[in-house]
Amino acid sequence: MIWSLQAAPDLTDQQFSQWCKLLEQRAGICLSDQQRIFLQTQVAMRMRELGQDDYSQYYNRLVDGVSGMMEWTVLIDRLVVKETSFFRHKPSFDYARNYLQNKVNNSELKESFDIWSVGCSTGEEPYSLAMIMNDIYGLARIDPYYGITATDISRAALAIARAGVYPQRKVELVDKAVRQRYFEPRENNRFTVKPELKERICFNQGNVLNIKDLPTINLDLIFCQNVLIYFRKWLRHEIMNAFAERLKPGGIIICGLGEVVDWTHPNIDRLSVDEVQAYVRK
Template sequence: MIWSLQAAPDLSDKQFDQWSKLLEDRAGICLSDQQRVFLQTQVTMRMRELGQTDYSQYYNRVVDGVSGMMEWSVLIDRLVVKETSFFRHRPSIDCVLQFLQQHIDESSFKDTFEVWSVGCSSGEEPYSLSVVINDTFDTANIDPYYGVTATDISRAALTIARNGIYPQRKVEMMEPSIRQRYFTQQDNGRYLISPELQDRVCFNHANVLNINEMPSIMQDVIFCQNLLVYFRRWLRHEIMNAFVDRLKPGGLLVVGLGEVVDWSHPEMARAPYDEVQAYIKKTEAA
């Protein structure tokens, strides 16, 4: 029988450990035993595409030099959860709005307003942030002076993000005023994000575990939701500490509610926003 029609052989305990260790070492993602079937399905689907029949041989291919890195970038795209939506957690987006509004009210801008969306998936999160930032500058009658850096480990997700074209069902859940202002419906019914926002968001491939791949400019806001939840607790804390080093004094760090527990940092204070887990970096005067 040809391989593509055969049922995939089960991953042995040793093979499961080997593959999940690779995933955790390289991407931080920690799989539970219940996710064994998921891992097996994704790996065998990719092996079928390559006509490969042996888990160990395929493993060796993935870890082998430059060609292995290219194969890894295809496989990792299948192993990450990329679920996202526009305005996914509205209170967190609104807290960025309030933070910006406060800066505008206090005229405390020294330079451009920089925002980093970490684990941005197919772009809905950074574009949602751009919508509120753009609107807030607009209402205040100030020339928008901001940039959003959006990073992810999945190249496939980043391609969708850069194209900025979304299915009707995703866009129609948004307020009509936002849709009308920032999207254009195409002949096929899909929606294209406006160049006004597209020009503001810079998408980059980056692994959050790799400190060298973090944006080099200091950020006013770091927004990281539904990513740290896949990591072990100690790693979440390490990444939070690295975020602090990338924040301007007075900057805002927003994470998913409940995604980080028992974390504190001498330079950070919990921000007073309802239903949001956010921290402000202390200024030297504080």
């Protein structure tokens, strides 16, 4: 029987643990035993595309120098969870909106307002933040600089994000007035995000484990939802510490509920808000 018609061979326990270690070392992501079939299927599908049928040979190819790193960028895209939507977890976005509105009301927006969307996937999160910024600046008739850096480990997700074209089923979940303001209809029931939002966002490939190499400093808002939940507790804490160092005084971190547990930092206070997990730099 030819390989393309065969079921994927089972990973041995040793192979499963070797693949899990690689994924954790390179992306921070920790797989459970229940995700074994998922891992096996994704790796086997990629091997099939390459005409390979041996997990160990493919593993060796992945850890071999520059060509291995290039192959890794293809595989990692298949192994991450990229689920996202516009204004996902609305209370977090409402909190960001109120935070910015208060700054405008109190004339505290002197220089730029800088945002980092960490693990931005296909772009819905940073575009939602840009919509909020645009709304508030537009209503206040002010035009100070704001910019959003949006990073993700998956190059394929970033390509979709940069294009900013989304199917109707995603866009119709957005409030109608917002939808009409910020999307333009295209052919085949697709919608594109307006250029005024696109030009505010800089999409970059970036692994949050290499946070020291990322050009994200002096931030007003770090938005990180549904990314650290796949990491071990000690790693989540290390990354939150690094986030804390990248905030301006008074800047905030908004993360997903339960994204990090029991985290404290000498320069950070936890904000007491219902349904939102947020922190402010003293």
